[in-house]
Amino acid sequence: MIIKNVNIITKCEILNNYCIEIKDDIITNIAKDIDADNYIDGFGRFLSPGFVDIHIHGGGGYDFLDEGDETYQKITYAHMIHGTTSMVPTLVASSIGDLKKAIGRYKNAKNYTCNLLGLHLEGPYLNKEQCGAINIDCLHDPNIEEAKELIELANGAITRITLAPELANSNELIKLLRENNITISIGHSNATLDIVKNAYNNGANLITHFYSACSSITRRNGYRVLGIIEAGYLIDDLDIEIIADGSHLPIDLLKYIYKFKNHEHISLITDAMRAAGTNLKETYLGKMGEGTECVIEDGVAKLKDRSAFAGSIATCDQLVKTMLKAGVDLNEAINMVTINPIKALGSKFKKGEIKVGNDADIVLFDENIDISLVIINGEIVYKK
Ligand SMILES: [Zn+2]
Structure with a gap:
């Protein structure tokens, strides 16, 4: 061709x-x-290279936690027509039983359109104080035996895990993930700068949806203590991913991030929930019928009481448009949704860049x- x-x-x-x-x-x-x-x-x-979404829960009316053979086909198609050619299906923290079933369905998925680059487990080892829209009952301290079981069951299908490094047993968990070549991402966390530095030195290389469910400066007995946000700016090589839908992070904040963080370490993600690519007005975050109820308004999913956002309804083309509005040049905006996320995953894939020898994943x-x-x-x- x-x-x-x-x-x-x-x-x-x-x-x-x-x-x-x-x-x-x-x-x-x-x-x-x-x-x-x-x-x-x-x-x-x-x-350009096809877009790569490394944090996506659903779209087209479906969530990756849903049962049923059509789930993968519907979600991948809904995003593919907006330029996504590769994705990392993300499972929001759920019961261990549900996660195991969802891992099994990933391994047996058929008839999907996009490349699947492995699963992202967003929890369950997250801080309840930074749960955002996640069901608090599903969150707990790292349990190494349980994590081993999930990794063994997945048999190489887990690409990435988001964890809160301030929780007990986190160092052991990080070691286990590194040994299994799993990208370690810090998120839904109240970690201080020192804890982030320790996690980074041990192999964590990414911050999950920067600014959303991330700690910032707090005062303890009068002294200011830095958090994840400051770590994202201070540690040059620490990658950040941002929900660039224009709602989770307003345009001025996107400009601010772009001004102070090297663009090569910024990845755009949708963090899309099931309503992406649909006209749904009310839906669920997580498993259909069992997840957290939410409403769709002003182009974003919100908890029913409107106290917090519950994921975006964005597609990758929209992320690029938002970054252009924030003053990012086209070349850099495209890198943020192609090569940068591939690098954040450890460059295990020959994707994300138009060059001879790479996979022919292309959008016009x-x-x-x-x-x-x-x-x-x-x-x-x-x-x-
Ligand atoms: Zn998410």
Whole structure:
């Protein structure tokens, strides 16, 4: 497959009026011109790597905790048409029994559209004081035997875990996760800067939805103690992910983050719940019928009493649009939703960057980030 007349967004620059060649599922050539009779005309649109969402709970009316064969198909399709080609299905803290069942369903999932890059367990080892919309009864201190059981059951299918490093037994848990090559993310936590530094030194490399359910400066007997937010700015190599839907973090805060954090360490996530890509007005966060009730208004999910947000209804194209509004240039905004999240996962995948030898996960869009073509593993899966 050859695509001509596109502006290719690579990691460092935009190659105007270029061509790309794909053989099987791999990018094999990027050139000013490629000789071919049959090709796809990009009509001067942008061509970028497919978007990578490393924190996503659902969409299209479904949540990854739902039973039923259609769950993976519905969620991946709902996000794929908005440019997502890879995702890390995220399971919000639930009973251990439900998590085990959901891990089993991940392993048996069929007929899904996007690449699945392994599961993200958002809990259960989180701080109840920073539970956000998560059911507090499902949260507890790390239990190493239980964690081992989950990891063994998943058999390599857990890519990432969010934990609160101030809880008892966290050091042992972090060691276990590192040994199993699982990305360690700090979130739903009241950790102080010292605790974050310790976790970072032991292998944690990411902060889960920066600003949401994260500690900041507190005063203890008059002394100011720094928290996760300050750690995110002070530790250069510590990656942060942000829900760039324009609601969880207002545009001015996105500008602030962009000003003070190296853009190469910022990843955009949807943290989308089941209502993403639907017109639902009332729904649940978590398992259908059993999760936390929420309402959808002003383009975001809220707890029924409106005391807190309960996840976003964003898709990745919207995240890019929001970052452009915040003054980020297109090249950097695209990196934040492609190569940066792949790096945050430890660069285990040949994705997130348009270069020869990488997987052919590609999206085409215009200057309004309106997606017109999606290619996953060399196959056209969506054409507007
Ligand atoms: Zn989440």
